[in-house]
Amino acid sequence: MPSDLERAMETLITVFHRYAGKEGNSNTLSRRELKQLMESELASFLKAQKDPATVDKIMKDLDTNGDGEVNFEEFVSLVVGLSIACEQCYQQHKGGKK
Numbered sequence: 001m002p003s004d005l006e007r008a009m010e011t012l013i014t015v016f017h018r019y020a021g022k023e024g025n026s027n028t029l030s031r032r033e034l035k036q037l038m039e040s041e042l043a044s045f046l047k048a049q050k051d052p053a054t055v056d057k058i059m060k061d062l063d064t065n066g067d068g069e070v071n072f073e074e075f076v077s078l079v080v081g082l083s084i085a086c087e088q089c090y091q092q093h094k095g096g097k098k
Contacts, residue, residue, distance in 0.1 A: 009047055016075050028069035031059050045082065 002010070016029070019037040023030045026052045029037065038046050046054065062074045070078075 012076065012079060013072070016072055020072075025069060028067075028071050029075060030069055031055065034059055034062075034070055042082070 017026070019033045020026055020029050022033055022036075031078075038055060038058075044078070051057070058078065059070065063079055064074055064077075080089045
């Protein structure tokens with residue numbers, strides 16, 4: 001039986017590939033695919049952003065090799081960054097309860 005962490009890794013891979021390749025390369029996300037992924041899978045985060053260019057900015061930041069697409073490694077950096085921010089909020093909230 002897979003552990004929680006193993007299931008989380010499998011989910012990351014599955015979600016990435018659910019959106020990747022709808023417009024071409026099945027191993028990358030185009031800007032439109034990234035936007036669709038974020039609107040569906042990160043809706044609360046996206047709604048909290050006030051800047052309508054958020055997806056474009058994220059795309060630019062993630063696309064480290066400059067090919068106009070986001071590969072899995074680049075996508076994971078988004079998940080890591082958001083996870084770190086969430087963990088920091090968790091620590092602040094937890095600390096506030098003491």
